[in-house]
Amino acid sequence: MALPQKGRIESIDLLKGLVMVIMALDHTRDYFHNAAYLFDPNNPDMTTLPIFFTRWITNYCAPVFCFLAGLSAFFVGRRKNTKELSVFLLKRGLWLVFIELTIVNFAWYFDPLFRTPGLLVIWSLGISMLVLAVLVHLPYKVILGFSLVLIFGHNLLDPVKFEGSMLWSALHEAHVYPFGNGQLFYIDYPIIPWIAVMSLGYCFGNLYASEFDPMKRRKMLNVLGLSAVVLFVIIRGINLYGDLVPWKHYPTAVQTLMSFLATTKYPPSLSYLLMTLGPALLFLANSETLKSRVVTFFTTFGRVPFFYYILHLFLIHGLALVAAELTGFGWRSMILTDWVIFVPELKGFGFNLWVVYFVWMLVIVSLYPLCLKFDRYKLAHKEQWWLSYL
DSSP: OOOBOSSOOHHHHHHHHHHHHHHHHHHHHHHHBGGGGTSOTTOTTTOOHHHHHHHHGGGGHHHHHHHHHHHHHHHHGGGSOHHHHHHHHHHHHHHHHHHIIIIIHHHHHOOTTOOSOEEOHHHHHHHHHHHHHHHTTSOHHHHHHHHHHHHHHGGGGTTOOOTTOHHHHHHTOOEEEEOGGGOEEEEOOOSTTHHHHHHHHHHHGGGGBTTSOHHHHHHHHHHHHHHHHHHHHHHHHHTSSSOSSOOOOOSSHHHHHHHHHOOOTTTTOHHHHHHHHHHHHHHHHTOTTOOSHHHHHHHHHHHSHHHHHHHHHHHHHHHHHHHHHHTTSOGGGGSOSSOGGGOGGGBTBOBOHHHHHHHHHHHHHHHHHHHHHHHHHHHHTTTOGGGGGO
16 A cells, blocks of 8 residues: 655645534534524525525535545554554444444433434444445455445435334434334434445545655546536436435526535435535645645644534533523523424524524634644644544
8 A cells, every 4th residue: 555645634634624614503503593493404495595505515514524534544554554454443433433322412412311312423434434444455446446336326225115124224214213202213324325435535545645746636636526526417417316306496596506406415315425525626636735824723623523523512502502591491491302403392492594603603713722722732642542532
């Protein structure tokens, strides 16, 4: 395996930081936007353009981060042999699944009884690492072929149904399972094709090998990124394959555009992945030489993504708890037994979109000093093995 370039690749940290910051906007909207409790922001019949794009831009977060996690795994491999890398991915994957079902679950609901467990994005990252731990033993071309076949072909599985099968839901069909006493179990992130997105990112690590010409890398990323965007427009336009929900014509061009862009995330369709990963590749191609205070700001979050992720969930939910108390809903209304926007008692709670953006910026500004301090601590204590799990 070719060795990656020495040192951190700033463009990767920058992109990772950007999607982490944008991700917080979506989670802030979930808890604070009054319309979130009333209708789907992707529904052209009810949404507005600002609400739609506030939700739409956050579609980039999960696939880009999953792809970059695979790329990071390639970089980890430069310090380890294949067996050591495989063991590392196994341990980290199991750790992420555990964190999803404990700390992350509590952060979403603040429910000490854990009455609404779920398999969300951190679970999908963990399982994808477990699969990648096996795939790294295979030749590069096999991993690449596996990734592309799964990404381009998994929508063939859309018509397949196994009613009541939690295993099938975990694989390819998002579903909510009710249990006794009003308890729910969410499976929002089936692992197909997330596992392929991560393994594809791992394959792209070869473009960052020390002997790989940067100009050639930029050209390849531009060509691949632009090709993905064009392919998205073609496949989505044909409207026969590539997404669980076809787009349709509406009375206005704006509504039709929103329908066209409202691709399926659960599980991520081919159209969804082309729409998000294509621009991500274009960004990587053209951001390697960027240097500024703004770049430094976002790369700070990109270097400590897990630390930031946990903190931002607790902070957003905590602020929502305070807001509920101050607006007459009571802080107990934010001790949740269902996903926040589906709680009937919270209809009527929330604020206008500009307040959502204000709270979002407050969250980011508040977390920056902590992330910066933790990043510096990691850099100063590279010998601490446990830091690689945070």
